[in-house]
Amino acid sequence: ILNVEQSPQSLHVQEGDSTNFTCSFPSSNFYALHWYRWETAKSPEALFVMTLNGDEKKKGRISATLNTKEGYSYLYIKGSQPEDSATYLCASMGYQGNLIFGKGTKLSVKP
Amino acid sequence: NAGVTQTPKFQVLKTGQSMTLQCAQDMNHEYMSWYRQDPGMGLRLIHYSVGAGITDQGEVPNGYNVSRSTTEDFPLRLLSAAPSQTSVYFCASSPPTGTYEQYFGPGTRLTVT
Numbered sequence: 001i002l003n004v005e006q007s008p009q010s011l012h013v014q015e016g017d018s019t020n021f022t023c024s025f026p027s028s029n030f031y032a033l034h035w036y037r038w039e040t041a042k043s044p045e046a047l048f049v050m051t052l053n054g055d056e057k058k059k060g061r062i063s064a065t066l067n068t069k070e071g072y073s074y075l076y077i078k079g080s081q082p083e084d085s086a087t088y089l090c091a092s093m094g095y096q097g098n099l100i101f102g103k104g105t106k107l108s109v110k111p
Numbered sequence: 112n113a114g115v116t117q118t119p120k121f122q123v124l125k126t127g128q129s130m131t132l133q134c135a136q137d138m139n140h141e142y143m144s145w146y147r148q149d150p151g152m153g154l155r156l157i158h159y160s161v162g163a164g165i166t167d168q169g170e171v172p173n174g175y176n177v178s179r180s181t182t183e184d185f186p187l188r189l190l191s192a193a194p195s196q197t198s199v200y201f202c203a204s205s206p207p208t209g210t211y212e213q214y215f216g217p218g219t220r221l222t223v224t
């Protein structure tokens with residue numbers, strides 16, 4: 001994998017559903033994996049930064065895992081709420097400090 | 112703290128004109144970067160800097176210059192604007208904690224006609 005790839009591109013869920021997204025990244029020259037939340041008309045905000053294989057991070061109903069050996073990360077949202085509607089971006093950072101972003105997963109949560 | 116500030120918020124240029132997008136942060140962050148955001152393309156890194164006096168190219172550096180003479184400021188220069196540079200530009204900075212979590216500015220919407 002040469003680029004950072006995210007799936008799905010978009011997701012529509014009902015309030016209360018749990019959901020997850022995937023981020024695939026090159027496992028060579030890997031330093032850190034970032035997740036950001038991006039609401040319409042705002043700037044991206046950091047959710048998690050993970051560096052170690054097996055890392056798991058949690059913030060409220062949102063959690064993330066990291067597998068650096070196979071080059072993927074999952075973001076989980078438990079019990080989605082309408083305010084979770086946003087685009088979720090992941091980015092892979094190399095040792096030089098360069099960040100490569102995926103195109104994002106757009107989540108819409110219906111009340 | 113004002114965080115990361117960008118000026119202007121909006122700008123319209125004619126092809127061939129030059130301009131500088133300003134970015135400043137008051138958090139004493141060493142790492143600063145510029146991204147452009149285009150529909151269907153996500154955020155793409157233009158240039159970045161790991162400290163004053165040090166800059167490096169990202170994915171899409173052509174047509175842009177940067178300099179980092181102070182820790183606080185990281186201006187992005189368009190030397191000769193082209194319609195392909197119509198985009199939303201985000202500046203970001205990150206603290207020297209080792210994780211490089213990015214703090215983004217509000218963005219500059221640039222249109223080149």
